[in-house]
Amino acid sequence: MLEISNLTHTYGSGPSAHNALGGIDLNVSEGELVCIVGPSGCGKSTLLRSIAGLLRPTGGQVVLNGAPVAQTPDDLAVVFQDYSRSLFPWMSVADNISLPLRRKGEGRKQRARSAMEALEQVGLAGAADKYPWELSGGMQQRVSIARALAYRPALMLMDEPFGSVDAQTREDLEDLTLRVRGHHNMTILLITHDIDESVYVGDRVVVLSKAPARIVGDLRVDLPGPRDQINTREHPDFVRLRAEVGRLVRGMRTSPASAS
Amino acid sequence: MKHSAPASPKSSGTSPGGSPSGLRGVARAVSRLWLVPVALVLWEIGTRAADTPYFPSPTTIAVKMREMWLNGPASRLWLSDLALENFPPSLARLFAGWALAGVAGIVLGVMLGRSVLLARFVDPLVHFGRAIPPPMLLPLLIPLMSIGTQMQLTTIVFGVIWPVLLNTVDGARYVDRQHMETARVFGLSWGQRLWRVILPSSTPKIFAGLRLSLSLALILMVISELVGSTNGIGFQLRAAERAFDPPALWGAIVVLGLLGYVLNLAFFAIERRVLSWHRAAKQTT
Structure with a gap:
């Protein structure tokens, strides 16, 4: 339902230009919950703003349900990190x-x-x-x-949605997100810098490199459901996946067995 | 709820118990107003000691004020014919001028605040206009419009529009970027953005401007009446001056002072009500 092809974005021009996105290709199918994780300042928010139509990328294209995104699309909602400035x-x-x-x-x-x-x-x-x-x-x-x-919305974007709350609340909100996705057939794209969170919440974890951001990993999360803050987090697959994602985020090579 | 208890600023205003809070209210009023009688007594002593006709004592002024304005029947709140001839026209000018300037200032301000292009063209004009002292307009306006309401209103509007205009421009221009982005993402219509986002977000600034304008409107009301009027408080002030009647002159000054005080108090009460969200939101975040 979401197709991103060769998306690039550069802020400014000349010697002070900042290349935020270095060619992103990503397909998300309907009903998926995809977590995008990457180091701070890697261009995660630029990616989200391009999908939301809040920013016109310098190159490439975002297609949502068959229509290229130019303005802010009709059936898209955003949960911003800074709730106090969004409500x-x-x-x-x-x-x-x-x-x-x-x-x-x-x-x-x-x-x-x-x-x-x-x-x-x-x-x-x-x-x-x-x-x-x-x-x-x-x-x-x-x-x-x-x-x-x-x-x-058909697509819900969440931009570091739990970055400004305490740890306990964060867990509650993660579980809330897992719960509500079942109510509607919503596709969710959640951006985070928290590796554990991305594995715990996502069906799929997409790892971005440092700026200019490229996709360096795309892992499927197959954890036994329903997910639970204690049991899921001690499951061997969870432990393996978070290590995997952690290595990718830090730019290390992964063991070939688990990369997909 | 597992979350920490939310702050509830609404409950902080009331004090427990009936009579202690009443007593406390009296105590608060006393602590705020005690200087007024002290100043009056000092004024009385000073003017009696000086004993010049230009500075009559407060009691003389009060007697004169009563004689001029408060000798009517109780059914009219004791207001005399003279008071009814002069106060309502002054107040009408003040409020009409202020309201016109307020509406015009907000409308123009939102336009200039939201349109970069328009602001670029109009900004120099705004700053040129703002720099002109409004009383300077009177000699120009008198031959243009002849003495009367139209000229007075023009003077007041021209003089008091600037604080509202400039504050509204500021408020509308600097609406939180994320509020505007939220409005875009959720597809708010043009009207919704204006009425539900831009204007409410600008109200703290707009009110600051309106408040300044209100006190300016009082000043300009008097000035416009000094020069071109046949009634009003300013006209009376001028008449007293010509008749060499210092107590009446001082009486008019006292009325203007009281009027300014009451207007400010009333405005403050309205502002508190309209901007309750603003005060509370600032306290908690």
């Missing part, structure tokens, strides 16, 4: 979630119902009338996820 502080939680739904042609009542449903899915049914700043960081990020869910 609107002057609106209640319910309004934050239902505002984008007007575009989907939903009436006032339907919008309110959709917002409520999404809040229930993220376990925040009681927070509809609160303002985002009345909630803790983890809860605000849940609201962001609820907003994306209510929008019912």
